[in-house]
Amino acid sequence: MLQIQNIEKYYGNKNNVTRALDRVSFDVEAGEFLAIMGASGSGKTTLLNCISAIDTISAGKILLDGVNIADLSEEELAKFRRERLGFVFQDFNLLDTLTIEENIGLALSLNHTAPKTVQERVRDVAQKLGITDILPKFPYQVSGGQKQRAACSRAMVAGQSLLLADEPTGALDSKASKNLLEIMSNMNQDMGATILMVTHDAYSASYAKRVLFLKDGRVFNELLRGERGRPVFYHEILDVLSALGGDISDVI
Ligand SMILES: Nc1ncnc2c1ncn2[C@@H]1O[C@H](COP(=O)(O)OP(=O)(O)OP(=O)(O)O)[C@@H](O)[C@H]1O
Numbered sequence: 221m222l223q224i225q226n227i228e229k230y231y232g233n234k235n236n237v238t239r240a241l242d243r244v245s246f247d248v249e250a251g252e253f254l255a256i257m258g259a260s261g262s263g264k265t266t267l268l269n270c271i272s273a274i275d276t277i278s279a280g281k282i283l284l285d286g287v288n289i290a291d292l293s294e295e296e297l298a299k300f301r302r303e304r305l306g307f308v309f310q311d312f313n314l315l316d317t318l319t320i321e322e323n324i325g326l327a328l329s330l331n332h333t334a335p336k337t338v339q340e341r342v343r344d345v346a347q348k349l350g351i352t353d354i355l356p357k358f359p360y361q362v363s364g365g366q367k368q369r370a371a372c373s374r375a376m377v378a379g380q381s382l383l384l385a386d387e388p389t390g391a392l393d394s395k396a397s398k399n400l401l402e403i404m405s406n407m408n409q410d411m412g413a414t415i416l417m418v419t420h421d422a423y424s425a426s427y428a429k430r431v432l433f434l435k436d437g438r439v440f441n442e443l444l445r446g447e448r449g450r451p452v453f454y455h456e457i458l459d460v461l462s463a464l465g466g467d468i469s470d471v472i
């Protein structure tokens with residue numbers, strides 16, 4: 221579904237270059253739940269921004285469903301983001317002036333989907349995530365956990381092929397983090413969502429089926445969960461993090 225081929229990203233000018241991504245390559249298959257880990261400054265957000273075409277790469281190729289995103293015009297890109305990508309941000313980014321129902325349906329409405337279809341799709345996904353009763357409410361009238369579910373519903377309501385999450389548990393306490401990670405796991409396992417989650421947190425990453433480790437803009441290591449339980453996987457992730465430079469306080 222997603223092919224990252226030898227991408228490089230440089231910031232700055234000739235005299236002061238930061239190499240944020242250095243020949244990064246990997247594929248994401250449909251139905252995967254992949255976590256990208258790495259210390260602060262290792263290039264995680266840059267990678268996500270390049271995949272969502274918020275930022276442009278300096279070299280290499282990014283193909284989503286076979287389309288090279290560098291070939292798209294601004295207009296095609298906007299459409300591509302709305303239709304193919306779902307985002308779950310650290311603060312969930314719900315618009316306070318819209319109801320939960322309108323927030324979830326926003327991408328569809330922007331695509332000029334018929335209102336009746338929007339309503340059906342929103343209600344279907346809201347039911348799956350158990351938030352039907354809060355649809356008429358505004359974000360400030362619902363709990364943090366309900367906001368999470370609304371943000372997750374929005375990320376998949378238009379049948380987006382790929383969900384991108386940047387530190388989705390960053391602002392949450394441990395109970396709320398666990399809830400969100402379980403929702404994302406369910407979306408992946410039961411609803412077939414493909415998820416790419418950036419995190420510096422080993423506990424969050426242990427919910428994924430595969431973890432890629434970035435170091436100084438390069439893929440340093442990769443772990444597959446396989447049939448192992450989550451707690452075992454969690455400890456393996458911690459082991460890789462310590463091998464990443466022993467600077468564990470920086471990454472957990
Ligand atoms: N707009 C920019 N201009 C110049 N340098 C940048 C810019 N954005 C990021 N960088 C640099 O690129 C490198 C990678 O940054 P990035 O934000 O991708 O890190 P990260 O892994 O997301 O870190 P964190 O865990 O702190 O969010 C860093 O050295 C950073 O200083």
Ligand SMILES: [Mg+2]
Pocket residue numbers: 264265266
């Ligand atoms: Mg970041």
